[in-house]
Protein backbone atom coordinates (compact mmCIF):
# COMPACT_ATOMS: atom_id res chain seq x y z
CA UNK A 420 0.00 0.00 0.00
CA UNK A 421 1.86 2.56 0.87
CA UNK A 422 4.77 2.37 -1.01
CA UNK A 423 3.12 4.06 -3.66
CA UNK A 424 2.35 6.94 -1.63
CA UNK A 425 5.91 6.95 -0.86
CA UNK A 426 7.63 10.19 -1.24
CA UNK A 427 8.00 9.63 -4.93
CA UNK A 428 4.29 9.97 -5.33
CA UNK A 429 4.72 13.63 -4.53
CA UNK A 430 6.60 16.37 -6.29
CA UNK A 431 10.25 16.49 -5.38
CA UNK A 432 9.86 19.74 -3.55
CA UNK A 433 7.29 18.18 -1.29
CA UNK A 434 9.58 15.27 -0.67
CA UNK A 435 12.27 17.62 0.55
CA UNK A 436 9.93 19.10 3.09
CA UNK A 437 8.85 15.66 4.18
CA UNK A 438 12.44 14.82 4.91
CA UNK A 439 12.88 18.05 6.80
CA UNK A 440 9.96 17.10 8.89
CA UNK A 441 11.50 13.73 9.59
CA UNK A 442 14.43 15.41 11.18
CA UNK A 443 12.17 16.87 13.82
CA UNK A 444 11.03 14.95 16.87
CA UNK A 445 7.46 14.69 15.62
CA UNK A 446 6.18 11.21 16.36
CA UNK A 447 4.23 12.39 19.38
CA UNK A 448 1.79 14.08 17.03
CA UNK A 449 0.81 10.84 15.36
CA UNK A 450 -1.62 8.21 16.61
CA UNK A 451 -0.49 5.42 18.89
CA UNK A 452 0.65 2.42 16.94
CA UNK A 453 1.02 -0.21 19.61
CA UNK A 454 4.34 -1.82 20.32
CA UNK A 455 5.70 -1.37 16.79
CA UNK A 456 6.01 -5.10 16.28
CA UNK A 457 2.79 -5.05 14.36
CA UNK A 458 0.26 -2.47 13.46
CA UNK A 459 -3.27 -3.33 14.43
CA UNK A 460 -6.04 -2.68 11.94
CA UNK A 461 -7.47 0.06 14.10
CA UNK A 462 -4.09 1.73 14.63
CA UNK A 463 -3.58 1.71 10.90
CA UNK A 464 -7.05 3.17 10.38
CA UNK A 465 -6.30 5.97 12.86
CA UNK A 466 -3.11 6.85 11.02
CA UNK A 467 -5.09 6.82 7.77
CA UNK A 468 -7.80 9.10 9.21
CA UNK A 469 -5.15 11.53 10.32
CA UNK A 470 -3.66 11.66 6.83
CA UNK A 471 -7.10 11.83 5.21
CA UNK A 472 -7.93 14.83 7.38
CA UNK A 473 -4.99 16.69 5.90
CA UNK A 474 -5.97 15.70 2.37
CA UNK A 475 -9.61 16.76 2.87
CA UNK A 476 -8.43 20.21 3.88
CA UNK A 477 -5.88 20.48 1.09
CA UNK A 478 -6.76 22.79 -1.80
CA UNK A 479 -5.75 20.04 -4.21
CA UNK A 480 -8.35 17.65 -2.87
CA UNK A 481 -10.86 17.42 -5.73
CA UNK A 482 -14.55 17.42 -5.03
CA UNK A 483 -16.01 16.43 -8.38
CA UNK A 484 -19.22 14.39 -8.25
CA UNK A 485 -18.92 13.29 -11.88
CA UNK A 486 -15.38 11.90 -11.65
CA UNK A 487 -16.01 10.52 -8.16
CA UNK A 488 -18.99 8.55 -9.39
CA UNK A 489 -16.91 7.16 -12.25
CA UNK A 490 -14.06 6.19 -9.96
CA UNK A 491 -16.46 4.65 -7.45
CA UNK A 492 -18.03 2.63 -10.25
CA UNK A 493 -14.65 1.02 -10.94
CA UNK A 494 -13.52 0.77 -7.31
CA UNK A 495 -16.63 -0.86 -5.80
CA UNK A 496 -16.58 -4.00 -8.00
CA UNK A 497 -12.88 -4.47 -7.17
CA UNK A 498 -13.61 -4.38 -3.44
CA UNK A 499 -16.51 -6.79 -3.89
CA UNK A 500 -14.28 -9.17 -5.85
CA UNK A 501 -11.51 -8.98 -3.25
CA UNK A 502 -14.08 -9.84 -0.58
CA UNK A 503 -15.51 -12.68 -2.59
CA UNK A 504 -12.05 -14.11 -3.08
CA UNK A 505 -11.29 -13.80 0.61
CA UNK A 506 -8.36 -11.40 0.12
CA UNK A 507 -10.30 -8.70 1.88
CA UNK A 508 -11.38 -10.12 5.22
CA UNK A 509 -14.69 -9.18 6.87
CA UNK A 510 -12.76 -7.54 9.70
CA UNK A 511 -10.74 -5.42 7.31
CA UNK A 512 -13.87 -4.57 5.33
CA UNK A 513 -15.43 -3.22 8.49
CA UNK A 514 -12.44 -1.51 10.09
CA UNK A 515 -10.99 0.29 7.11
CA UNK A 516 -12.42 3.35 5.40
CA UNK A 517 -12.36 2.12 1.76
CA UNK A 518 -12.59 5.64 0.48
CA UNK A 519 -11.09 7.05 -2.69
CA UNK A 520 -9.61 10.56 -2.68
CA UNK A 521 -9.20 12.45 -5.93
CA UNK A 522 -6.18 14.69 -6.07
CA UNK A 523 -5.47 17.54 -8.45
CA UNK A 524 -2.08 16.50 -9.68
CA UNK A 525 -0.99 15.97 -13.25
CA UNK A 526 1.39 13.17 -12.44
CA UNK A 527 0.29 9.62 -13.18
CA UNK A 528 -0.12 8.08 -9.78
CA UNK A 529 -2.34 6.21 -7.39
CA UNK A 530 -1.35 5.41 -3.84
CA UNK A 531 -2.81 3.37 -1.05
CA UNK A 532 -2.75 5.04 2.34
CA UNK A 533 -3.00 3.31 5.70
CA UNK A 534 -6.49 2.33 6.77
CA UNK A 535 -7.99 1.71 3.34
CA UNK A 536 -7.77 5.18 1.79
CA UNK A 537 -6.79 5.33 -1.86
CA UNK A 538 -5.48 8.49 -3.44
CA UNK A 539 -5.92 8.82 -7.19
CA UNK A 540 -4.28 11.60 -9.17
CA UNK A 541 -6.25 13.27 -11.95
CA UNK A 542 -3.17 12.63 -14.11
CA UNK A 543 -3.80 8.89 -13.90
CA UNK A 544 -7.50 9.22 -14.74
CA UNK A 545 -6.62 11.44 -17.68
CA UNK A 546 -4.05 9.01 -19.07
CA UNK A 547 -5.77 5.64 -18.98
CA UNK A 548 -7.47 4.55 -22.19
CA UNK A 549 -10.15 2.41 -20.56
CA UNK A 550 -11.86 1.47 -17.34
CA UNK A 551 -9.86 -1.77 -17.47
CA UNK A 552 -6.55 0.07 -17.32
CA UNK A 553 -7.64 2.16 -14.36
CA UNK A 554 -8.99 -0.98 -12.68
CA UNK A 555 -5.61 -2.68 -13.08
CA UNK A 556 -3.79 0.04 -11.15
CA UNK A 557 -6.42 0.17 -8.42
CA UNK A 558 -6.50 -3.63 -8.10
CA UNK A 559 -2.74 -3.69 -7.63
CA UNK A 560 -2.98 -1.01 -4.92
CA UNK A 561 -5.90 -2.68 -3.16
CA UNK A 562 -3.81 -5.83 -3.01
CA UNK A 563 -0.99 -4.01 -1.21
CA UNK A 564 -3.66 -3.09 1.36
CA UNK A 565 -5.34 -6.48 1.67
CA UNK A 566 -1.97 -8.26 1.96
CA UNK A 567 -1.07 -5.84 4.76
CA UNK A 568 2.17 -4.86 3.13
CA UNK A 569 2.47 -1.71 5.25
CA UNK A 570 2.30 -3.65 8.43
CA UNK A 571 4.78 -6.18 7.09
CA UNK A 572 7.12 -3.38 6.08
CA UNK A 573 6.95 -1.92 9.53
CA UNK A 574 7.95 -5.18 11.15
CA UNK A 575 10.58 -6.20 8.61
CA UNK A 576 12.40 -3.02 7.86
CA UNK A 577 12.08 -0.44 10.56
CA UNK A 578 10.48 -0.61 13.91
CA UNK A 579 8.99 2.80 13.53
CA UNK A 580 8.14 2.69 9.86
CA UNK A 581 4.56 3.82 10.36
CA UNK A 582 5.81 6.97 12.03
CA UNK A 583 8.12 7.70 9.19
CA UNK A 584 5.47 7.14 6.61
CA UNK A 585 2.89 9.17 8.49
CA UNK A 586 5.31 12.02 9.03
CA UNK A 587 6.25 11.96 5.38
CA UNK A 588 2.74 12.19 4.11
CA UNK A 589 1.84 14.95 6.49
CA UNK A 590 5.05 16.78 5.70
CA UNK A 591 4.48 16.47 1.98
CA UNK A 592 1.00 17.86 2.32
CA UNK A 593 2.17 20.73 4.48
CA UNK A 594 4.93 21.53 2.01
CA UNK A 595 2.48 21.65 -0.86
CA UNK A 596 1.06 24.78 0.69
CA UNK A 597 4.36 26.62 0.87
CA UNK A 598 6.63 25.08 -1.74
CA UNK A 599 9.30 27.72 -1.26
CA UNK A 600 9.78 26.76 2.34
CA UNK A 601 11.14 23.37 1.38
CA UNK A 602 14.22 24.73 -0.30
CA UNK A 603 17.13 22.62 -1.41
CA UNK A 604 18.32 21.71 2.05
CA UNK A 605 18.04 18.01 1.54
CA UNK A 606 20.36 16.30 -0.83
CA UNK A 607 19.28 13.77 -3.39
CA UNK A 608 21.35 11.15 -1.63
CA UNK A 609 19.28 11.33 1.52
CA UNK A 610 16.12 11.30 -0.49
CA UNK A 611 17.25 8.16 -2.24
CA UNK A 612 18.09 6.52 1.07
CA UNK A 613 14.64 7.13 2.42
CA UNK A 614 13.12 6.07 -0.85
CA UNK A 615 14.84 2.70 -0.81
CA UNK A 616 13.90 2.22 2.81
CA UNK A 617 10.28 2.77 1.97
CA UNK A 618 10.04 0.66 -1.13
CA UNK A 619 7.98 -2.46 -1.05
CA UNK A 620 10.05 -5.50 -1.74
CA UNK A 621 10.05 -7.12 -5.16
CA UNK A 622 8.16 -10.00 -3.62
CA UNK A 623 5.47 -7.65 -2.39
CA UNK A 624 5.17 -6.08 -5.84
CA UNK A 625 4.91 -9.51 -7.44
CA UNK A 626 2.26 -10.46 -4.92
CA UNK A 627 0.28 -7.27 -5.57
CA UNK A 628 0.49 -7.97 -9.32
CA UNK A 629 -0.65 -11.56 -8.95
CA UNK A 630 -3.49 -10.91 -6.51
CA UNK A 631 -4.46 -7.67 -8.20
CA UNK A 632 -4.74 -9.47 -11.53
CA UNK A 633 -7.08 -12.07 -10.04
CA UNK A 634 -9.18 -9.46 -8.27
CA UNK A 635 -9.48 -7.41 -11.43
CA UNK A 636 -10.55 -10.28 -13.65
CA UNK A 637 -12.93 -11.60 -11.01
CA UNK A 638 -14.54 -8.16 -10.99
CA UNK A 639 -15.17 -8.53 -14.72
CA UNK A 640 -12.50 -6.26 -16.14
CA UNK A 641 -10.59 -7.25 -19.24
CA UNK A 642 -7.24 -8.81 -18.27
CA UNK A 643 -5.68 -7.11 -21.24
CA UNK A 644 -6.05 -3.86 -19.28
CA UNK A 645 -3.25 -4.92 -16.95
CA UNK A 646 -0.87 -5.53 -19.83
CA UNK A 647 -1.81 -2.44 -21.81
CA UNK A 648 -1.38 -0.29 -18.70
CA UNK A 649 2.11 -1.70 -18.21
CA UNK A 650 2.90 -1.16 -21.86
CA UNK A 651 1.60 2.37 -21.71
CA UNK A 652 3.81 3.17 -18.74
CA UNK A 653 6.77 1.46 -20.34
CA UNK A 654 6.40 3.39 -23.59
CA UNK A 655 6.15 6.59 -21.63
CA UNK A 656 9.06 5.85 -19.37
CA UNK A 657 11.16 8.46 -21.07
CA UNK A 658 8.90 10.94 -19.28
CA UNK A 659 10.20 9.71 -15.97
CA UNK A 660 12.73 12.41 -15.51
CA UNK A 661 10.32 15.29 -15.46
CA UNK A 662 8.31 13.67 -12.75
CA UNK A 663 5.26 12.97 -14.85
CA UNK A 664 5.17 9.29 -14.05
CA UNK A 665 5.92 8.80 -10.38
CA UNK A 666 3.97 5.57 -10.43
CA UNK A 667 6.73 4.13 -12.56
CA UNK A 668 9.38 5.09 -10.10
CA UNK A 669 7.55 3.36 -7.30
CA UNK A 670 6.82 0.42 -9.58
CA UNK A 671 9.79 -0.18 -11.84
CA UNK A 672 8.56 -2.11 -14.82
CA UNK A 673 10.98 -4.90 -15.03
CA UNK A 674 10.67 -7.01 -18.12
CA UNK A 675 10.02 -9.83 -15.71
CA UNK A 676 6.86 -8.18 -14.39
CA UNK A 677 5.59 -7.57 -17.89
CA UNK A 678 6.36 -11.12 -18.93
CA UNK A 679 4.53 -12.40 -15.85
CA UNK A 680 1.49 -10.42 -16.82
CA UNK A 681 1.55 -11.54 -20.41
CA UNK A 682 1.73 -15.15 -19.38
CA UNK A 683 -1.20 -14.64 -17.05
CA UNK A 684 -3.28 -13.14 -19.79
CA UNK A 685 -2.28 -16.12 -21.91
CA UNK A 686 -1.81 -16.65 -25.61
CA UNK A 687 -5.48 -17.14 -26.35
CA UNK A 688 -6.48 -14.16 -24.31
CA UNK A 689 -9.57 -12.22 -24.99
CA UNK A 690 -8.61 -9.06 -26.75
CA UNK A 691 -9.79 -5.78 -25.39
CA UNK A 692 -13.48 -5.75 -26.04
CA UNK A 693 -14.63 -2.33 -25.08
CA UNK A 694 -18.13 -1.49 -26.09
CA UNK A 695 -18.38 1.81 -27.90
CA UNK A 696 -20.52 3.10 -25.07
CA UNK A 697 -17.73 2.55 -22.58
CA UNK A 698 -15.20 3.99 -24.98
CA UNK A 699 -17.14 7.22 -25.53
CA UNK A 700 -18.08 7.57 -21.86
CA UNK A 701 -14.53 6.91 -20.74
CA UNK A 702 -13.07 9.31 -23.30
CA UNK A 703 -15.22 12.17 -21.97
CA UNK A 704 -14.36 11.50 -18.34
CA UNK A 705 -10.66 11.18 -19.09
CA UNK A 706 -10.89 14.53 -20.90
CA UNK A 707 -12.61 15.99 -17.85
CA UNK A 708 -9.79 14.74 -15.60
CA UNK A 709 -7.20 16.30 -17.91
CA UNK A 710 -8.91 19.70 -17.85
CA UNK A 711 -9.49 19.65 -14.10
CA UNK A 712 -5.83 18.71 -13.54
CA UNK A 713 -5.08 22.30 -14.48
CA UNK A 714 -2.49 21.61 -17.14
CA UNK A 715 -1.77 25.22 -18.06
CA UNK A 716 -3.08 27.61 -20.68
CA UNK A 717 -1.19 26.12 -23.62
CA UNK A 718 -2.46 22.59 -23.11
CA UNK A 719 -6.00 23.86 -22.66
CA UNK A 720 -5.75 25.92 -25.84
CA UNK A 721 -4.42 22.91 -27.75
CA UNK A 722 -7.60 20.99 -26.93
CA UNK A 723 -9.79 23.85 -28.04
CA UNK A 724 -7.82 24.02 -31.29
CA UNK A 725 -8.08 20.28 -31.83
CA UNK A 726 -11.86 20.47 -31.69
CA UNK A 727 -11.87 23.15 -34.40
CA UNK A 728 -9.07 21.85 -36.60
CA UNK A 729 -9.61 20.78 -40.22
CA UNK A 730 -8.46 17.25 -39.28
CA UNK A 731 -11.08 16.95 -36.58
CA UNK A 732 -13.44 14.81 -38.68
CA UNK A 733 -10.68 12.31 -39.33
CA UNK A 734 -10.20 11.55 -35.66
CA UNK A 735 -11.64 8.35 -34.17
CA UNK A 736 -15.07 8.89 -32.56
CA UNK A 737 -13.74 8.67 -29.01
CA UNK A 738 -11.06 11.24 -29.78
CA UNK A 739 -13.65 13.60 -31.28
CA UNK A 740 -15.88 13.23 -28.27
CA UNK A 741 -12.96 13.87 -25.88
CA UNK A 742 -11.89 16.96 -27.83
CA UNK A 743 -15.41 18.44 -27.86
CA UNK A 744 -15.92 17.76 -24.17
CA UNK A 745 -12.59 19.37 -23.24
CA UNK A 746 -13.16 22.31 -25.59
CA UNK A 747 -16.59 23.04 -24.06
CA UNK A 748 -15.12 22.97 -20.55
CA UNK A 749 -12.19 25.16 -21.49
CA UNK A 750 -14.39 27.69 -23.30
CA UNK A 751 -16.66 27.95 -20.26
CA UNK A 752 -13.63 28.37 -18.05
CA UNK A 753 -12.62 31.42 -20.06
CA UNK A 754 -16.28 32.52 -19.99
CA UNK A 755 -16.73 32.16 -23.75
CA UNK A 756 -20.20 30.72 -23.34
CA UNK A 757 -21.32 30.85 -26.98
CA UNK A 758 -18.33 28.70 -27.93
CA UNK A 759 -18.94 26.36 -24.98
CA UNK A 760 -22.53 25.93 -26.13
CA UNK A 761 -21.56 25.19 -29.72
CA UNK A 762 -19.08 22.51 -28.62
CA UNK A 763 -21.65 21.06 -26.26
CA UNK A 764 -24.26 20.88 -29.04
CA UNK A 765 -21.79 19.13 -31.33
CA UNK A 766 -20.94 16.73 -28.50
CA UNK A 767 -24.58 15.92 -27.78
CA UNK A 768 -25.19 15.17 -31.43
CA UNK A 769 -22.17 12.91 -31.54
CA UNK A 770 -23.27 10.77 -28.57
CA UNK A 771 -27.03 10.86 -28.99
CA UNK A 772 -27.31 7.15 -29.79
CA UNK A 773 -25.55 6.25 -26.55
CA UNK A 774 -27.56 6.67 -23.36
CA UNK A 775 -24.66 6.65 -20.87
CA UNK A 776 -22.54 9.01 -22.94
CA UNK A 777 -25.55 11.29 -23.49
CA UNK A 778 -26.03 11.54 -19.78
CA UNK A 779 -22.39 12.57 -19.28
CA UNK A 780 -22.80 15.24 -21.96
CA UNK A 781 -26.05 16.41 -20.38
CA UNK A 782 -24.40 16.80 -16.98
CA UNK A 783 -21.77 18.98 -18.63
CA UNK A 784 -24.60 21.05 -20.14
CA UNK A 785 -26.10 21.55 -16.67
CA UNK A 786 -22.74 22.71 -15.31
CA UNK A 787 -22.28 25.12 -18.20
CA UNK A 788 -25.74 26.59 -17.58
CA UNK A 789 -24.90 27.10 -13.92
CA UNK A 790 -21.57 28.70 -14.76
CA UNK A 791 -23.38 31.01 -17.14
CA UNK A 792 -25.77 32.02 -14.37
CA UNK A 793 -28.84 30.34 -15.86
CA UNK A 794 -30.24 28.05 -13.18
CA UNK A 795 -33.58 27.69 -14.95
CA UNK A 796 -31.92 26.30 -18.05
CA UNK A 797 -29.93 23.97 -15.81
CA UNK A 798 -33.16 22.68 -14.29
CA UNK A 799 -34.77 22.17 -17.68
CA UNK A 800 -31.74 20.17 -18.82
CA UNK A 801 -31.75 18.11 -15.63
CA UNK A 802 -35.49 17.46 -16.06
CA UNK A 803 -35.84 15.80 -12.68
CA UNK A 804 -38.94 13.64 -12.40
CA UNK A 805 -40.60 14.56 -9.07
CA UNK A 806 -41.93 11.01 -8.83
CA UNK A 807 -38.42 9.54 -8.69
CA UNK A 808 -37.16 9.55 -5.12
CA UNK A 809 -33.55 8.70 -5.58
CA UNK A 810 -31.32 10.61 -7.98
CA UNK A 811 -27.74 9.65 -8.84
CA UNK A 812 -25.31 11.75 -6.81
CA UNK A 813 -24.10 14.06 -9.62
CA UNK A 814 -27.70 14.92 -10.57
CA UNK A 815 -28.59 15.50 -6.93
CA UNK A 816 -25.65 17.85 -6.34
CA UNK A 817 -26.35 19.82 -9.52
CA UNK A 818 -30.06 20.04 -8.67
CA UNK A 819 -29.17 21.48 -5.27
CA UNK A 820 -26.83 24.04 -6.81
CA UNK A 821 -29.38 25.07 -9.42
CA UNK A 822 -32.14 25.48 -6.83
CA UNK A 823 -29.92 27.69 -4.67
CA UNK A 824 -29.28 30.00 -7.59
CA UNK A 825 -32.95 30.52 -8.44
CA UNK A 826 -34.23 33.98 -7.61
CA UNK A 827 -36.19 33.97 -4.38
CA UNK A 828 -39.84 33.64 -5.29
CA UNK A 829 -42.96 31.90 -4.19
CA UNK A 830 -42.80 29.63 -7.25
CA UNK A 831 -39.30 28.45 -6.31
CA UNK A 832 -40.31 27.55 -2.76
CA UNK A 833 -41.81 24.07 -3.39
CA UNK A 834 -38.70 23.09 -5.36
CA UNK A 835 -36.47 24.29 -2.54
CA UNK A 836 -38.45 22.23 -0.03
CA UNK A 837 -38.44 19.07 -2.14
CA UNK A 838 -34.72 19.38 -2.92
CA UNK A 839 -33.91 19.91 0.75
CA UNK A 840 -35.85 16.74 1.49
CA UNK A 841 -33.93 14.82 -1.18
CA UNK A 842 -30.59 15.91 0.28
CA UNK A 843 -31.77 15.17 3.82
CA UNK A 844 -32.67 11.62 2.76
CA UNK A 845 -29.29 11.28 1.05
CA UNK A 846 -27.22 12.31 4.08
CA UNK A 847 -29.27 10.03 6.30
CA UNK A 848 -28.25 7.15 4.05
CA UNK A 849 -24.73 8.47 3.36
CA UNK A 850 -23.68 10.26 6.56
CA UNK A 851 -20.04 10.48 5.53
CA UNK A 852 -20.73 12.54 2.40
CA UNK A 853 -19.27 15.92 3.34
CA UNK A 854 -20.30 17.58 0.07
CA UNK A 855 -23.91 16.51 0.55
CA UNK A 856 -23.88 17.95 4.09
CA UNK A 857 -22.54 21.14 2.59
CA UNK A 858 -25.44 21.29 0.13
CA UNK A 859 -27.86 20.64 2.98
CA UNK A 860 -26.38 23.56 4.91
CA UNK A 861 -26.81 25.84 1.91
CA UNK A 862 -30.40 24.78 1.25
CA UNK A 863 -31.37 24.99 4.93
CA UNK A 864 -29.92 28.46 5.09
CA UNK A 865 -31.79 29.50 1.91
CA UNK A 866 -35.05 28.23 3.36
CA UNK A 867 -34.65 30.07 6.63
CA UNK A 868 -33.60 27.19 8.91
CA UNK A 869 -30.41 28.45 10.53
CA UNK A 870 -30.19 25.75 13.20
CA UNK A 871 -30.37 23.02 10.64
CA UNK A 872 -27.80 24.84 8.51
CA UNK A 873 -25.34 25.14 11.40
CA UNK A 874 -25.76 21.50 12.32
CA UNK A 875 -25.09 20.49 8.69
CA UNK A 876 -21.97 22.69 8.63
CA UNK A 877 -20.80 20.88 11.75
CA UNK A 878 -21.24 17.53 10.01
CA UNK A 879 -19.13 18.74 7.07
CA UNK A 880 -16.26 19.31 9.52
CA UNK A 881 -16.86 16.08 11.44
CA UNK A 882 -16.74 13.99 8.24
CA UNK A 883 -13.39 15.61 7.46
CA UNK A 884 -12.16 14.67 10.96
CA UNK A 885 -12.03 18.28 12.09
CA UNK A 886 -13.76 17.69 15.44
CA UNK A 887 -12.92 21.04 17.00
CA UNK A 888 -14.33 22.75 13.89
CA UNK A 889 -17.51 20.69 14.16
CA UNK A 890 -17.82 21.49 17.87
CA UNK A 891 -17.48 25.15 17.08
CA UNK A 892 -20.44 25.08 14.68
CA UNK A 893 -22.60 23.13 17.12
CA UNK A 894 -21.84 25.57 19.93
CA UNK A 895 -22.76 28.44 17.64
CA UNK A 896 -26.04 26.65 16.94
CA UNK A 897 -26.72 26.17 20.65
CA UNK A 898 -25.99 29.80 21.34
CA UNK A 899 -28.28 30.84 18.51
CA UNK A 900 -31.11 28.69 19.86
CA UNK A 901 -30.61 30.10 23.34
CA UNK A 902 -30.75 33.69 22.20
CA UNK A 903 -33.68 33.24 19.92
CA UNK A 904 -35.74 31.00 22.17
CA UNK A 905 -37.14 27.78 20.82
CA UNK A 906 -40.42 26.99 19.15
CA UNK A 907 -40.55 29.65 16.47
CA UNK A 908 -40.47 26.98 13.82
CA UNK A 909 -41.81 23.48 13.71
CA UNK A 910 -38.39 21.91 13.19
CA UNK A 911 -36.53 23.99 15.77
CA UNK A 912 -37.10 21.75 18.74
CA UNK A 913 -35.96 18.64 16.90
CA UNK A 914 -32.92 20.39 15.46
CA UNK A 915 -31.95 21.70 18.88
CA UNK A 916 -32.12 18.26 20.47
CA UNK A 917 -30.06 16.70 17.65
CA UNK A 918 -27.50 19.46 18.16
CA UNK A 919 -27.26 18.72 21.91
CA UNK A 920 -26.76 15.02 21.22
CA UNK A 921 -24.09 15.57 18.56
CA UNK A 922 -22.30 18.04 20.80
CA UNK A 923 -21.98 15.45 23.55
CA UNK A 924 -20.81 12.78 21.10
CA UNK A 925 -18.13 15.06 19.67
CA UNK A 926 -16.91 16.09 23.08
CA UNK A 927 -16.37 12.42 23.90
CA UNK A 928 -14.50 11.89 20.62
CA UNK A 929 -12.26 14.88 21.23
CA UNK A 930 -11.54 13.75 24.77
CA UNK A 931 -10.55 10.29 23.53
CA UNK A 932 -8.28 11.74 20.89
CA UNK A 933 -6.48 13.98 23.37
CA UNK A 934 -6.08 11.08 25.80
CA UNK A 935 -4.38 9.09 23.03
CA UNK A 936 -2.06 11.96 22.28
CA UNK A 937 -1.21 12.34 25.94
CA UNK A 938 -0.31 8.65 26.10
CA UNK A 939 2.20 9.10 23.32
CA UNK A 940 4.09 11.79 25.14
Ligand SMILES: [Zn+2]
Pocket residue numbers: 422423559563619624627669670
Ligand atom coordinates in the same frame (compact mmCIF):
# COMPACT_ATOMS: atom_id res chain seq x y z
ZN1 LIG B 1 2.99 -1.73 -5.90
